Amino acid sequence: GVGHDARSAGRGMNRMPALLQYAMAALCLCAVSAYAQEVDHSKMDHSKLGHAMPETKQEPTVDHSTMDHSKMGHAEMVQDAEKPIQQPLTPIPAVSDLDRLAAFPIVDEHAMHGENSMFGMLLFERLEAWDASPGTGLAWDVQAWLGTDINRVWIRSEGEQAAGELESAGLELLYGRSVAPWWDVVAGVRHDFKPGQSQDFLALGVIGMTPYKFELEATAYMGESGRSTARFALEYETLLTNRLIAQPVIEAEFNGQSDAARASGAGLSTIEAGLRLRYEFSRRFAPYVGISWEKAYGQTAQYRLQDGEDADEMRLVAGLRMWF
Secondary structure, rough: OOHHHHHHHHHHHHHHHHHHHHHHHHHHHHHHHHHHHHHHHHHHOOOOOOOOOOOOOOOOOOOOOHOHHHHHHHHHHHHHHHHHOOOOOOOOOOOHHHHHHHHOOOOOOHHHOOOOOOEEEEEEEEEEEOOOOOOEEEEEEEEEEEEOOOEEEEEEEEEEEEEEEEEEEEEEEEEEEEEEEEEEEEEEEEEEEEEOOOOOEEEEEEEEEEEEEEEEEEEEEEEEEHOOOEEEEEEEEEEEEOOEEEEEEEEEEEEOOEEEHHOOOEEEEEEEEEEEEEEOEEEEEEEEEEEEEEEEEEEHHHHHHHOOOOOOOEEEEEEEEEOO
């Protein structure tokens, strides 16, 4: 019995230290929690804990009233703004009547239209040789004018030679008056040397440039014994390059009555269309090559067939265009 009690007492004494350890640990935890609640973190020295917290930087408050603006360059700006504007060393003189007259001269209306200046021009529009199925020949179309921008004297001539014989030739003397920009009214006389016997006509027409730069000539003629005729010519110039120019042309002729001696019928007599390609070595001198087609209509075609000619004809042409 004594041995059993001794062993029991010994086991009880062995348990005591473990219970004391648990109790002391609990007391320490309670003490630490109470202490943590009473600590003012703002007064803690975090550097001693090994993790110093970054301090919050505050922008300094600037008192602009006490700043020295001279060091920033503003003083010079203020002083420059307050300085009076300096006058130029050489003052600009006042505008005089002579200055105004030089800037805005008195324009004479007649001088503006060029009525006091004389101009002139001689143009060989066509000076060419042609080749067709019946044979070869020569043709010309020449015009000249002399005068001012308002009043001019015109001379026009055109004709044709085939197989060494003169087939047609005419000469016109006209007075031209400018009635609008790019438009002249012309009136005068015309004399035909060929075909048939020579005859005279009174002429009235217009010369000008239509919209899109088509050059137009339209002239009506009244001759002896009530004979009348009209001619229209329209041409256009296309610049392929600065020197290479294509010029399409179309002409039409109408007659008021038939004339067997000159192989011309009433109504639409002929239409001629051509295309010439010229190269301007200078603006005054340009050789060209091209093609021309002419067709007769109505009684005019019948007269040609009776004479053994074709009603329509195709020609290859080559020539010169010059002006002085």
